[in-house]
Amino acid sequence: MDLVSHLINGEKCHSPNTLPVTNPSTGETVRQVANGDQATVEQAIAAARAAFPAWRDTPPAKRAQVMYRFKQLLETHADRLVQLISEEHGKTLEDAMGELKRGIENVEYACGVPELLKGEYSHNAGPGIDAWSNFQPLGIVAGITPFNFPAMVPLWMYPMAIACGNAFILKPSEKDPTSTLAVAELLHEAGLPNGVINVVHGGRETVEALLDAPDVKAISFVGSTPVAEAIYTRGSANGKRVQALGGAKNHAVVLPDADLENAAITLMGAAYGSCGERCMAISVAVCVGDETADRLVETLLPKIAGLKVGAGTERGLDMGPLVTAEHRDKVLGYIEDGVASGAQLVADGRGIKVAGHEDGYFVGGCLFDRVTPEMRIYREEIFGPVLCVVRVASLDEAMALINAHEYGNGTCLFTRDGEAARRFADGIEVGMVGINVPLPVPVAYHSFGGWKRSLFGDLHAYGPDSVRFYTRRKAVSQRWPSSFEASSAEFSFPSSG
Numbered sequence: 001m002d003l004v005s006h007l008i009n010g011e012k013c014h015s016p017n018t019l020p021v022t023n024p025s026t027g028e029t030v031r032q033v034a035n036g037d038q039a040t041v042e043q044a045i046a047a048a049r050a051a052f053p054a055w056r057d058t059p060p061a062k063r064a065q066v067m068y069r070f071k072q073l074l075e076t077h078a079d080r081l082v083q084l085i086s087e088e089h090g091k092t093l094e095d096a097m098g099e100l101k102r103g104i105e106n107v108e109y110a111c112g113v114p115e116l117l118k119g120e121y122s123h124n125a126g127p128g129i130d131a132w133s134n135f136q137p138l139g140i141v142a143g144i145t146p147f148n149f150p151a152m153v154p155l156w157m158y159p160m161a162i163a164c165g166n167a168f169i170l171k172p173s174e175k176d177p178t179s180t181l182a183v184a185e186l187l188h189e190a191g192l193p194n195g196v197i198n199v200v201h202g203g204r205e206t207v208e209a210l211l212d213a214p215d216v217k218a219i220s221f222v223g224s225t226p227v228a229e230a231i232y233t234r235g236s237a238n239g240k241r242v243q244a245l246g247g248a249k250n251h252a253v254v255l256p257d258a259d260l261e262n263a264a265i266t267l268m269g270a271a272y273g274s275c276g277e278r279c280m281a282i283s284v285a286v287c288v289g290d291e292t293a294d295r296l297v298e299t300l301l302p303k304i305a306g307l308k309v310g311a312g313t314e315r316g317l318d319m320g321p322l323v324t325a326e327h328r329d330k331v332l333g334y335i336e337d338g339v340a341s342g343a344q345l346v347a348d349g350r351g352i353k354v355a356g357h358e359d360g361y362f363v364g365g366c367l368f369d370r371v372t373p374e375m376r377i378y379r380e381e382i383f384g385p386v387l388c389v390v391r392v393a394s395l396d397e398a399m400a401l402i403n404a405h406e407y408g409n410g411t412c413l414f415t416r417d418g419e420a421a422r423r424f425a426d427g428i429e430v431g432m433v434g435i436n437v438p439l440p441v442p443v444a445y446h447s448f449g450g451w452k453r454s455l456f457g458d459l460h461a462y463g464p465d466s467v468r469f470y471t472r473r474k475a476v477s478q479r480w481p482s483s484f485e486a487s488s489a490e491f492s493f494p495s496s497g
């Protein structure tokens, strides 16, 4: 069986312990992934430490050229990468291609790093004094990524971190690590010096070794909220810069004036695409008025019944399986809980059978109507193909509901009313907002991040915020003696006035 190895200093290396990697469409173990420990992390840090000085001193335009070649290689190898994503994650090939393309957009943005690092300059900030700020790399930075976007989320992090002159250590999800490694390996083919990117596999022990290592100056994390919070707390207590993106419960509000057919079609993709395993998935539809709710449910039901579910690696499907048996059981547990708490399960995807894939972790589309805010299926992130309909009387009530939720990642309003849209976008306490756009994932030249317990830290992921996250500002004031002759010592605090 294939072993998914670490990548340290440009070399593949192994650990005595391994973890199984499963194909969720068949339930079979397809590979073993190396399970790194403290020693593996130390090896990666040593490689990164050795590589950093020369990489830091490499001109940004040369660093950008590696990114140009990396982008080309990602496009050349896209079909192979997409197969690997789909085989271990379970998402459809088309969806995996979408994730890869969104990841590549971050590489494109990193190609502009000479412009992004230009800094700020003031001539004659004082008599004969010029002042400027520049942005220097931090040193060694690390990224810890979730299973649900094994190609895209790592690409949110290391292209910009590396383009800014840092050395990077990536700890991918142990559930679907092969595509993540395959993507990172292309950086060496693109001409990146050894040791600038290192990939260390494993679980909690590996992550904690990174969090405690003084050489690691910053941590980017994406995953569930309890882990995000723990990582933020431990990393910052150790003096690191940390951005930790967590879980979500994304609401779409449907106003009575919305184009219901259009809302239902786009909600289908947003709720059930990738089997609901997206941090931006819509998991709650808040309908204003009973008539809106009745019409939306009526419109959704035949579409849910028509969902094409199967092995992600086959073409033309809408949904694959959930990622692991454990996660499928967790999702089934939520569905039982929803029924027990009195919500109406009007579409039941449990018990779905996919011919030839009887051991796959499939759950079909589920729709709960008349969900109320105290129910667990409303409060908690299910991360499965389960959409909850909540009925409210007004837009204000919908906004109050969303603002009271502990998560604030994404949200959307379906309407034709410009005033309502403006009020919603302005007043909603959520980091990413769509108006008739159910998955408002910002493009690569903006930044991505939620509010409240969906993000711990200050700066958001990718885009302009990532340039700031992966660099530190240095302010330089300079005067040359020929332009200044001191006649006496100056003891008062210097000012320009």
Ligand code: NAD
Pocket: 144, 145, 146, 147, 148, 149, 153, 171, 172, 173, 174, 202, 203, 204, 207, 208, 222, 223, 224, 225, 227, 228, 245, 246, 247, 248, 278, 279, 381, 383, 409, 450, 454
């Ligand atoms: P997870 O939190 O279980 O794992 C994420 C990473 O942390 C993995 O690399 C894992 O090995 C590591 N990890 C797990 N437990 C750990 C622990 N106790 N200590 C240290 N490290 C640990 O998340 P997941 O199941 O892989 O991904 C799904 C979650 O990620 C969902 O909650 C989803 O909403 C969230 N997510 C958020 C965003 C976002 O941008 N906000 C994007 C994608 C996914």
